[in-house]
Amino acid sequence: MSVKLALLALLETEPMYGYQLRVEFEGRTGSTWPLNVGQVYTTLTRLERDGLVEPAAGDEQQDAGGQDEDGRSQQRYRLTDAGRDEVAAWFTTPVSRTQPARDELAIKVALAVTVPGVDVGTLIQRQRTASMAALQDYTRLKRRAGESDGDLAWSLVLDSLVFAAEAEIRWLDHCEARVRRAARERATTRPAAAEQQTARSQEAGR
């Protein structure tokens, strides 16, 4: 997702300056996805070009497109009608689940079970311990979150991280069980294979 929709949604509350949008975004998501202020300004410029936001009335004559020392626009932005429609559409449409994002862990495990000489059990165990530590950290942060609206927003973001980490750990447990079962099955078929091997080498020795 681009930050575009998040910024538009924040402007639904009231007209805001660029830096203010950044503060509000991070306040609600607990700095989980840090926003770079430059990114905010570029996005605002694009949104203005597309007719989704416009300089807030009253700020124009005052600042007359004035810029601060960093060359940043000192004006507040507000939603246009088109921008408001865009926000409404975002909130009423489900997020699309297109192609899954590339998942390093899934790829790693898939390769580990096929590349010879990898200790898959240890790999899974280490990953699970690391994911568990992350899950513990999120839970501690969650315990700190209070009851205000801003805290509710952040706490729900933390819940999302918690559930994702939990799913990862469950998947790792599942991988471990399947890998062990596969190893057991190999072990029961191996003695027969070993016998054949011995028979063959004896044949060759003769």
Add this chain to the structure above:
Amino acid sequence: MSPVLRLDTVTRVHGSGETEVQALRGISFSAHAGELVAVMGPSGSGKSTLLTIAGGLDSPTAGTVTVEGTDLGSLGQAGRARMRRTSIGYVFQGFNLVPALTAAENVALPRELDGESARRARAAALAALEEVGIADLADRFPDDMSGGQQQRVAIARAVVGSRRLILADEPTGALDSETGEEVLRLLRARCDAGAAGVLVTHEARHAAWADRVVFLRDGVVVDESGSAPVERLLDEEPAL
């Protein structure tokens, strides 16, 4: 500081000969005051056996279990039962409340069995119910309560008096995710107030409330996960 609970190279063998099953193989493990430890593992990993042994409901085949400095193995049947009433609180997945008793009576029961007067036991029970936030339900019967409320009663029963060891076996198993979280919040609060807690669960999300998570596989501890104090976590610069 000496731990509230200590298991020293504990082995538990069920059956013998062909059908012999080693549920625990030389496990050492401890829980200190103020600490919540989660034990995770698939079914058959030995986690429930570990908890019943820690609670004196079962005895190890080898090794020692020490609660509040007392070796459970050195006690007789009666001594162990007394330990369970006075030092060890147990929370089960199925709540295990007595249906014919009210919430307050259920909580007061272990105190009364221990010889405390009915009046004093009730006062202690009401204080414990207050602590878990359901003082107003003291005179309700279990059947007239929701699962979450019943589990709160069970927690109150586990903590009533001055018991410092709380053992919880899948306490959130029968509850929805939000109610389950409330139960963990209570256990956590009790540990923060100085109790030692051991939580057996197969849900990572619940184990994450613990200070330490111990992973069991086939009766042995395969790994342990602790985590940095949250202060340090917040001070760290976010990775970009």
